Amino acid sequence: MxxxxxxxxxxxxxxxxxxxxxxxxxxxFYKLLMLQLIHSRHPDVEVTFxxxxxxxxxxxxxTIDEAGLREQLDHARTLRFTKQELIWLAGNTFYGVExxxxxxxxxxLADFQLPAYDLRVVDGQFELSFTGPWAAVTMWEIPxxxxxxxxxxxxxxxxxxxxxxxxxxxxxxxxxxxKVERLQALPDLVLSDFGTRRRHGFLWQRWxxxxxxxxxxxxxxxxxxxxxxxxxxxxxxxxxxHELPMVAAALADTDAxxxxxxxxxxxxxxxxxxxxLLIVLxxxxxxxxxxxxxxxxxxxxxxxxPDSMPPIEGGEQIIRWWQEKGEDPRxxxxxxxxxxxxxxxxxxxxxxxxxxxxxxxxGTNLTNDFRGCDPSGDDAALAPLSLxxxxxxxxxxxxxxxxxxxxxxxxDPHEIARYxxxxxxxxxxxxxxxx
Amino acid sequence: MxxxxxxxxxxxxxxxxxxxxxxxxxxxFYKLLMLQLIHSRHPDVEVTFxxxxxxxxxxxxxTIDEAGLREQLDHARTLRFTKQELIWLAGNTFYGVExxxxxxxxxxLADFQLPAYDLRVVDGQFELSFTGPWAAVTMWEIPxxxxxxxxxxxxxxxxxxxxxxxxxxxxxxxxxxxKVERLQALPDLVLSDFGTRRRHGFLWQRWxxxxxxxxxxxxxxxxxxxxxxxxxxxxxxxxxxHELPMVAAALADTDAxxxxxxxxxxxxxxxxxxxxLLIVLxxxxxxxxxxxxxxxxxxxxxxxxPDSMPPIEGGEQIIRWWQEKGEDPRxxxxxxxxxxxxxxxxxxxxxxxxxxxxxxxxGTNLTNDFRGCDPSGDDAALAPLSLxxxxxxxxxxxxxxxxxxxxxxxxDPHEIARYxxxxxxxxxxxxxxxx
Numbered sequence: 084m085x086x087x088x089x090x091x092x093x094x095x096x097x098x099x100x101x102x103x104x105x106x107x108x109x110x111x112f113y114k115l116l117m118l119q120l121i122h123s124r125h126p127d128v129e130v131t132f133x134x135x136x137x138x139x140x141x142x143x144x145x146t147i148d149e150a151g152l153r154e155q156l157d158h159a160r161t162l163r164f165t166k167q168e169l170i171w172l173a174g175n176t177f178y179g180v181e182x183x184x185x186x187x188x189x190x191x192l193a194d195f196q197l198p199a200y201d202l203r204v205v206d207g208q209f210e211l212s213f214t215g216p217w218a219a220v221t222m223w224e225i226p227x228x229x230x231x232x233x234x235x236x237x238x239x240x241x242x243x244x245x246x247x248x249x250x251x252x253x254x255x256x257x258x259x260x261x262k263v264e265r266l267q268a269l270p271d272l273v274l275s276d277f278g279t280r281r282r283h284g285f286l287w288q289r290w291x292x293x294x295x296x297x298x299x300x301x302x303x304x305x306x307x308x309x310x311x312x313x314x315x316x317x318x319x320x321x322x323x324x325h326e327l328p329m330v331a332a333a334l335a336d337t338d339a340x341x342x343x344x345x346x347x348x349x350x351x352x353x354x355x356x357x358x359x360l361l362i363v364l365x366x367x368x369x370x371x372x373x374x375x376x377x378x379x380x381x382x383x384x385x386x387x388x389p390d391s392m393p394p395i396e397g398g399e400q401i402i403r404w405w406q407e408k409g410e411d412p413r414x415x416x417x418x419x420x421x422x423x424x425x426x427x428x429x430x431x432x433x434x435x436x437x438x439x440x441x442x443x444x445x446g447t448n449l450t451n452d453f454r455g456c457d458p459s460g461d462d463a464a465l466a467p468l469s470l471x472x473x474x475x476x477x478x479x480x481x482x483x484x485x486x487x488x489x490x491x492x493x494x495d496p497h498e499i500a501r502y503x504x505x506x507x508x509x510x511x512x513x514x515x516x517x518x
Numbered sequence: 519m520x521x522x523x524x525x526x527x528x529x530x531x532x533x534x535x536x537x538x539x540x541x542x543x544x545x546x547f548y549k550l551l552m553l554q555l556i557h558s559r560h561p562d563v564e565v566t567f568x569x570x571x572x573x574x575x576x577x578x579x580x581t582i583d584e585a586g587l588r589e590q591l592d593h594a595r596t597l598r599f600t601k602q603e604l605i606w607l608a609g610n611t612f613y614g615v616e617x618x619x620x621x622x623x624x625x626x627l628a629d630f631q632l633p634a635y636d637l638r639v640v641d642g643q644f645e646l647s648f649t650g651p652w653a654a655v656t657m658w659e660i661p662x663x664x665x666x667x668x669x670x671x672x673x674x675x676x677x678x679x680x681x682x683x684x685x686x687x688x689x690x691x692x693x694x695x696x697k698v699e700r701l702q703a704l705p706d707l708v709l710s711d712f713g714t715r716r717r718h719g720f721l722w723q724r725w726x727x728x729x730x731x732x733x734x735x736x737x738x739x740x741x742x743x744x745x746x747x748x749x750x751x752x753x754x755x756x757x758x759x760h761e762l763p764m765v766a767a768a769l770a771d772t773d774a775x776x777x778x779x780x781x782x783x784x785x786x787x788x789x790x791x792x793x794x795l796l797i798v799l800x801x802x803x804x805x806x807x808x809x810x811x812x813x814x815x816x817x818x819x820x821x822x823x824p825d826s827m828p829p830i831e832g833g834e835q836i837i838r839w840w841q842e843k844g845e846d847p848r849x850x851x852x853x854x855x856x857x858x859x860x861x862x863x864x865x866x867x868x869x870x871x872x873x874x875x876x877x878x879x880x881g882t883n884l885t886n887d888f889r890g891c892d893p894s895g896d897d898a899a900l901a902p903l904s905l906x907x908x909x910x911x912x913x914x915x916x917x918x919x920x921x922x923x924x925x926x927x928x929x930d931p932h933e934i935a936r937y938x939x940x941x942x943x944x945x946x947x948x949x950x951x952x953x
Contacts, residue, residue, distance in 0.1 A: 088523045246732040250695045256688030260893065297681040298893075458695065458733075 103233045103285065104159045107195065108168050108310035110225040111279055113321030115172070115309065119188045120327075120355050122218045128330060131476040132220050134211040134227060135493065137469035142207030147234045149204055152211075155230045160197045169193055171313050178318075178359045197223055212475070217330065224472040228280040231470060232451070236283045239464035247458045252287075254456035259291060259449075262425040263298035269432050273442040274299065275320040276306035277420050278450030281467050288450045292317070295449075307444070320444070322362040322388070323352060325484055326474045329367060333477035338505050346378055353384070361385045362418060366487045369508030370397065374404045376506075382408035386416030386440070391487040393514075394419045394431045402439060412439040420444030424452070488514050538668045538720065539594045542630065543603050543745040545660040546714055548756030550607070550744065554623045555762075555790050557653045563765060566911040567655050569646040569662060570928065572904035577642030582669045584639055587646075590665045595632045604628055606748050613753075613794045632658055647910070652765065659761075659907040663715040666905060667886070671718045674899035682893045687722075689891035694726060694884075697860040698733035704867050708877040709734065710755040711741035712855050713885030716902050723885045727752070730884075742879070755879070757797040757823070758787060760919055761909045764802060768912035773940050781813055788819070796820045797853060801922045804943030805832065809839045811941075817843035821851030821875070826922040828949075829854045829866045837874060847874040855879030859887070923949050 121128075136143055164172075169189055177183040184192075198215040200223070209231070213223045240248060266272055276295065282288040292311050295303040305318030312319035331348040335341040345367060353361055361384040365373040370392060382405060389397030398419070402412045417439050419431055428443050435441055453465040473493055474482045483494030483502045489510055492499060503510065556563075571578055599607075604624055612618040619627075633654040638645045644666070648658040675683060701707055711730065717723040727746050730738040740753030747754035766783040770776040780802060788796055796819040800808040805827065817840060824832030833854070837847045852874050854866055863878050870876055888900040908928055909917045918929030918937045924945055927934060938945065 088526065091523065244732065246728065250691060250729075253688040253691030254695070256685060257692040260685045260689070264893075293681065294685075297679065458699075 100154055100158060102158045103155050103230045104162065104226040105285075106168065106310045107162050107164050107197075107222070108172075108313060109229070109279070109285065110222065110309060111277075111307040111321050112177075112309050112312070112319040113307070113324055114222060114225060115184070116321065116356065116360065117323055117327060118218060118221060119184060120351060121221060122188055122191060123355075124351055125217055125330070128217040128334065129215065129478055130217045130220050130330060130474050130482075131212055131214045132223055132227075132472055133213075133475040134209060134231065135471050135473060136208055137471065137490075139208075141468055143231065143235065143468075144204040144207050144209050146238050147209075147231065148238075149202070149209075152209065152230070152234060153202065155234065156200050156202070156227070159226045159230065160199075162197070164192050164195060168310075168313070175313075175319075180358070195219075195222070197226065200227075214476075217477075221326065221474075225280055227472050228470055229282060229285070232281055232468070233284045235468070236465060243459075250458045251453070251456050255283075255287075255453050256290070256294075258452065258454075258456060259294055260298070263294060265425055265429065266299060266302070269302075269429065271436065272299065272302040272428075272432065273304055273440075274302060274428070275304050275318075275442065275444055276308065276311075276449060277320075277444035277446040279306075279308045280472075281447040281470070282450035283453065283465070289315075291450050304442070322356075322360050323364060325364060325367050325390075327352070328364075329474050329482045329484055330477050332368070332502070333480045333482045338501075341502070341505050342376065345373065346376075346381065349381065349384075353380075359385055359416070362416070363387045364390060365401070366391045366397075368483075368485045368502060368506040370400060370487050372506040372508045374400070379408065382410050386418060388418040388420060388444075389487075390421045391491050392421075394421070394423070394427060395434050397487070398431070398435055398439065413437075414440070416440040416442060418442045418444055420446065422447065424448035490514060535589055535593060537593045538590050538665045539597070539661040540720075541603065541745045542597050542599050542632075542657070543607075543748060544664070544714070544720065545657065545744060546712075546742040546756050547612075547744050547747070547754040548742070548759055549657060549660060550619070551756065551791065551795065552758055552762060553653060553656060554619060555786060556656060557623055557626060558790075559786055560652055560765070563652040563769065564650065564913055565652045565655050565765065565909050565917075566647055566649045567658055567662075567907055568648075568910040569644060569666065570906050570908060571643055572906065572925075574643075576903055578666065578670065578903075579639040579642050579644050581673045582644075582666065583673075584637070584644075587644065587665070587669060588637065590669065591635050591637070591662070594661045594665065595634075597632070599627050599630060603745075603748070610748075610754075615793070630654075630657070632661065635662075649911075652912075656761065656909075660715055662907050663905055664717060664720070667716055667903070668719045670903070671900060678894075685893045686888070686891050690718075690722075690888050691725070691729075693887065693889075693891060694729055695733070698729060700860055700864065701734060701737075704737075704864065706871065707734065707737045707863075707867065708739055708875075709737060709863070710739050710753075710877065710879055711743065711746075711884060712755075712879035712881040714741075714743045715907075716882040716905070717885035718888065718900070724750075726885050739877070757791075757795050758799060760799060760802050760825075762787070763799075764909050764917045764919055765912050767803070767937070768909075768915045768917045773936075776937070776940050777811065780808060781811075781816065784816065784819075788815075794820055794851070797851070798822045799825060800836070801826045801832075803918075803920045803937060803941040805835060805922050807941040807943045809835070814843065817845050821853060823853040823855060823879075824922075825856045826926050827856075829856070829858070829862060830869050832922070833866070833870055833874065848872075849875070851875040851877060853877045853879055855881060857882065859883035925949060 169192060172184050173189055198213060198219040201212045203210045211227060213220045276292050278288055289311060292306050292315060296315060305320040306312050307321045309319050327348045328345040331344040332341055335344045363381060363384055365387055387401045389401060398417050405412050405415055423443055423445050447467045451467040454462050457465060476482060481495035481498045483498045485492050485502055485508050604627060607619050608624055633648060633650040636647045646662060648655045711727050713723055724746060727741050727750060731750060740755040741747050742756045744754050762783045763780040766779040767776055770779045798816060798819050800822055822836045824836060833852050840847050840850055858878055858880050882902045886902040889897050892900060911917060916930035916933045918933045920927050920937055920943050
């Protein structure tokens, strides 16, 4: 006798929409930390965030149905923080700190809604942008990326048989577990999930996070995904992102203000946060320039997150700088999070082991690695895109990022040239951006 | 919101027994073909079948709870052929033949019940045997093996976490699919599932069968498991087994009768069946002896199933014999089913391709290959046993099998010596029996 759950079956066969984002906490923790700072210190800044598909060869609008994308974006706009989520944000401890989020901020969050979006199709690509107050628009970054990425996965798998799907996920599970077993051999590993934005899908990210929790125990310190951290009783992990110096820089009226802007926003950050949240993201306008001009107090921060240089090269550069500043690197923390995978995690771990504290933020290659998994033999349809959602305009001005890798530079070309001059950042050779 | 199916959840957490064998059709097709012959021609023969664990190093009774084994055996005895199953046996076409099973036989089947069993624990092993009319006892072979094997799998996995189990089955699926992809490269492959007796479990066998159906299309010709053939609309595959010549030999009163017995039972078979069911299993008392003394009509049968010699060596021996008898091997069929796996299937296929028709019966290494799949890293607990259930006594006499591999010989030592003398079968060197 086969028992059929009629309600579930009927639901599965007739639902109107399978929402990709079902919670406003289904975002990265650093967005909430930055949001609190933005809300309290920069409530009047108007910004535009834009979706940028660096993988131009994939014509996203040919793969993903525009109406389906609108439905998902519209659904995300209906979401509000639930009472349970707000209580958790208020009562939970983050990085060992109680009451990380103040009561006024939480009160404001209770009415938060994602703002309107602007969507057009141009030459096979989506032009998706969000314009409005920084404290509203910034929250679109992660859901917008998660929605587009998951719609692409769904499109790739839309007409597959149940069996092909079963084999595909079986292989992906086996593939991830091989990585977990290699990670188990690194006794002092400290690793967290940074894979929300580029994930294959929400449920798959959840599986990956649970796999790391089971496989690595306390060496898996948590996830950047706030909702998964809440549901799986994990630490929410994250600090800050390029948007802080990018907006601060765009707001600068003179070249002198521009040169000071990246440090000015960090000083705001350290007034609001402390301890392990004092992590410098140094590459926005070139790490070499950042270190050269940094005030001494930056060397006393807990650590750095090199984000656009090969990890060993980037780490060595920062260690040398700490030593010049009289700091002991063994007390300092390096967080590696740029396109890491099992090989580069192992190599970086062994290279720096004993010389500096390390933590790995594992993103795309954790939550969206289906290489060799598709029974059709074609990996292209499920290969992750280099898709980002970046601040592009601030109060009418172009927002600029230089990065340590010119392939990741964004902004108006004239402004890029000016920023290069002000920061003294040469135009290095570009490396291909894989993820 | 999470919908909980309360009935399913309550059932899953409180059932008394999870039956391993749930249908009398959950057996190999050759048992039914043989059963019809036994029922019509040898209704009065009394036999004993005994479970034999050739893997003596595994103390089964230390792993499997005796009370649990009794519960499963008792449950199998409560089963009857259902009306749906009997209608299917009557109305289905087997090997292109309608009404393979006669109405009198089906009428008798309607009341069929597995007979009593005798179970003791001796030195860490189960002494499990079945004594009674051949036409009842013979039907214990497959369910007894399936029950013991699945109880062992369950014991191995009993205290594993949900996650370890998920990874284990994901790896096993990925592993099987790698094999399927290699088989897809063999355009003229003819393959069927022979894995019921040694399966990891019923649900896993079903997955494997569905995988082959999906992955190989018409090159997967069917399954020996009658219930799976019925449920998945596949051909039921099988012909006859060693028990026919073994019982016929044991019934022989003189040495001359003994020498004739293996051919006598084949002549009965060809009176009852035809076409692709005319497959010779030649190794019971040594293939060389069998071929040397075989009447000419045996060469006109459709094919052979070499079962205890390396496949290429065994196939070449039979091809030479066909050629001596003036038969064209290209019109003949060789069925390879002894411990085959992907490597030996590929090698055998390429060796004989174009020279003879071939079919592969893939058993243990299809439905019970978990090598490298257990996250604990220990493969031993899930490694398949060389477990058989053989006729051991016939009307009070010892039943004997010599085989082409002396490691597979069974029977009273004095009788084995007499059989060797009568059939002129030398005591070859034994090869290890892996599965």
